[in-house]
Amino acid sequence: MSATQSESQTSSSISFRTYVTLVGVAMSIFMSALENTVVGTAMPTVVASLGGISIYSWVFAAYILAATVMTPIWGKMADLIGRRPAIFGGLALFILGSALSGAAQTMPQLIAFRTIQGLGAAAIFPIGMTIVADLLTLEQRTKTIGLFSGMWAIASLAGPLVGGYLTAYTALSWRWCFYIILPFGLLSAIMIWATYNEKYERRKDTSLDYFGTITLSSALILMLLLVERGPNFSWTFIMGGAFLCLALLVIFIRIERLHPDPLLPLDLFGNRIVGMSILHGFFAMMALIGTMSFLPLFVQGVMGTNAAEAGKILIPFIIPWVISSIIGGRLILRFGYKPVVMTGMASMLFGAALLATVSAETTRLWLSFHIIFLGTGGGLTIATLMIAAQHAVARTQIGITTSTVQFSRSIGSALGTSIMGALMGWRLKALLASAPAEIAHMASQSEIASIVRPETRQTLSHAATVFLQRSLAGSLRLSFIFVFVVVIIATIIGLFIPGGDAHALAHDEHRTQRNE
Structure with missing residues (x-):
């Protein structure tokens, strides 16, 4: 136990x-959450500026993949070198990646710099929460948890508006969506550096699972490459790549079984609640994050709006998510985990079914109606299953369980955006090939960006505008059909979550503490 922690537990007050x-940690979480929603809103304008719509999804996938792979590594580093060096290392990478992303001149450059951002972002939440656990007692943490959930909610609501505002006005270009993060990051680092005096006793009995990290990272990168760029490769290359990916995963599982301190503890899957939470999170976040990533492109490109209006489309998605997650937490103790989760999945299923029917004629109001149900379902299920998984294991396994569930969700998010991007690109290519003769010269994926920016959209003929918007709508509809299929899978997984009272499903340690 750290000295800071033991000192904090001797007093009920917080110095x-x-x-x-705590404010510095909360600000770093706010910064990370704000960046995710700001970039999602700005991406249609970024594509119009830099080009590269065929690799649109990699801007999200590269960030998520880097953050996913690095999350358990940063956790081990915090034990090996201490909290302060780890959190400052993560903040430094995130700030550097943000500055470079704002200066990117091509889409490949932006993807590379977003990868740097992701490497740093992986440290912010887990190490930040570790610092909080070091400083506060359990009772104090329950009183301050609103600070961190509030930061996420504010960032989630403000991000679409900020991103839309910065990209809709020529005086402030999309590059400021990255530059605006810099003062928050610097202020957060200064506050933590000036006030957090770590006296943590570093563990000497732990080591990084290097081979597990390398094999899993290689498998994930190869998987994303095959999904994203598969149509450009021969079937021989695709089959060979798939076989290599499978072989790497088999090797990874073997390594994890033998390693004393594995990157991904496989025995967690033996716990039914934890196993179902991991699997459900993989598919649920694949659908939810994928939807959030592509909704602004539909609104700006198909509906003919600007970036500011495109950003607002995420508000009816995020507000129900926040509200339903708060309500869901209160319902768990009364009804149990399964009824809350299945209610959420019914809402998600209805919203995804509606979203799969979108077309160029879909109105803004009708689209908002669709995603309200998706957001509500996400709020009821995601938070509920995290709580369920944490209470189904011993206290010594809560950290490992939390990171594993989050790890699975991050992988699902990365794959979801990549698969949706690949489906969109494949369908868009086919639709553009059917262009009428008078606009055949515009029938390319590079020209589709013309309908995204208002200034270039006005230069198109009516026939060209209608054709390009219908083509983009058709390609995105295929991606949203994929979301519907994935939600069906997540719903089926939800059926296998154990029913009954939440306290009865808890680990013996939690029940014993409650009785005491």
């Missing part, structure tokens, strides 16, 4: 220095 540290 001013500790408050400043």
Whole structure:
């Protein structure tokens, strides 16, 4: 136990220095959450500026993949070198990646710089929460948890508006969607550096699972490459790549079984609640994050709006998510996990079914109606299953369980955006090939960006505008059909979640503590 932690537990009050540290950690979480929603809103304009719509999804997937792979590594680093070096290393990478992303001149450059961002972002939440656990007692953490959930909610609501505002006005280009993060990151680092005096006793009995990290990272990168760029490769290359990916995963599983401190503990899958939470999170986040990533492109490109209006489309998705997650937490103790989860999945299933029917004629109001149900379902299920998984294991396994569930969700998010991008690109190519003769010269994926920016959209003929918008709508509809299929799979998985009272399903340690 750290000295700071033991000191904090001797007093029920929180010192001013500790408050400043907590605000610094909360600000770093706010910065990370804000960046995700700001970039999602700005991406249609970024594509119009830099080109590269065929690799649109890699801007999201590269960030998510880097953050996913690095999350358990940063956790081990915090034990090996300490919290302070780890959190500052993550903040430094995130700030550097943000500055470079704002200066990117091509889409491949932006993808590379977003990867740097993701490497740093992986440290912010897990190490930030570790610092909080070091500083506060359990009772104190329950009183301050609103600070961190509030930061996420504010960032999620403000991000689409900020991103839309910055990209809709020529005086402030899309590059400021990355530059705006810099002062938050610097202020957060200064606050933590000035007030957090770590006296953590570093573990000497742990080591990084290097081979597990390398094999899993290689398998994930290869998987994303095959999904994203598969149509450009021969079937021989695709089959060979799929076989290599499978072989790497088999090797990874073998390594994890033998390693004393594995990157991904496989025994967690033996716990039914934890196993179902991991699998459900993989598919649910594949659908939810994929939808969030492509909705602004539909609104700006198909509906003919600007970036500011495109950003607002995420508001009816995020607000129901936040509200339903709060309500869901209150319903767990009364009804149990399964009824709450299945209610959420019914809402998600209805919303995904509606979303799969979108077309160029879909109105803004009708689209908002679709995604309200998706957001509500996400709020009821995601938070509920995280709580269920944490309470189904011993206290010594809560950290490992939480990171594994989050790890699965991050992989699902990365694959979801990549698969949706690949489906969109494949369908768009086919639709553009059927262009009428008078607009055949515009029938290419590079020209589709013309309908995204209002200034270039006005230069198109009516026939060209209608054709390009219908083509983009048709390609995105295929991606949203994929979302519907994935939600069906997640719903089926939800049926296998154990029913009954939440306390009865808890690990013996939690039940014993409650009785005491």
